[in-house]
Amino acid sequence: MTRHWRKCLWVLALYGTCATAQSGRGELLYTTYCVTCHTEQLHWREKQVATNWTRLVAEVRRWQTNGNLDWSRDDIDAVARYLNILHYHHQLPEK
Numbered sequence: 001m002t003r004h005w006r007k008c009l010w011v012l013a014l015y016g017t018c019a020t021a022q023s024g025r026g027e028l029l030y031t032t033y034c035v036t037c038h039t040e041q042l043h044w045r046e047k048q049v050a051t052n053w054t055r056l057v058a059e060v061r062r063w064q065t066n067g068n069l070d071w072s073r074d075d076i077d078a079v080a081r082y083l084n085i086l087h088y089h090h091q092l093p094e095k
């Protein structure tokens with residue numbers, strides 16, 4: 001948690017707000033690499049795979065592996081956070 005907040009403050013100084021800057025990166029990565037065959041429809045399915053935060057992160061990791069994108073943990077985290085804000089609303093684990 002501490003690490004997150006320190007990063008958050010740093011981002012806050014640069015961009016003005018934490019949440020926007022964080023979801024901004026996730027959004028950029030997602031819209032660049034993932035929406036090609038992902039319409040929002042997929043995430044609104046009745047039978048979700050990403051039923052909690054851990055599984056959501058696992059799905060994002062699986063998909064970036066599929067696409068040979070070689071994302072860092074932070075990239076995966078940013079996209080998972082973006083999707084979580086956009087749609088899933090899972091409880092985030094304490095760090």
Ligand code: HEC
Binds near residue numbers: 030042050
């Ligand atoms: C080749 C097309 C394709 C690309 C590219 C793709 N996806 Fe997917 N994705 C799918 C399909 C089809 C499913 C549903 C079937 C499945 O889970 O295999 C899915 C399922 C998912 C799910 C689970 C949905 C749910 O609510 O259970 C997540 C999360 C996801 N993708 C994230 C991503 C991310 C992040 C990227 C970019 C790195 C990405 N996908 C790129 C086709 C794609």
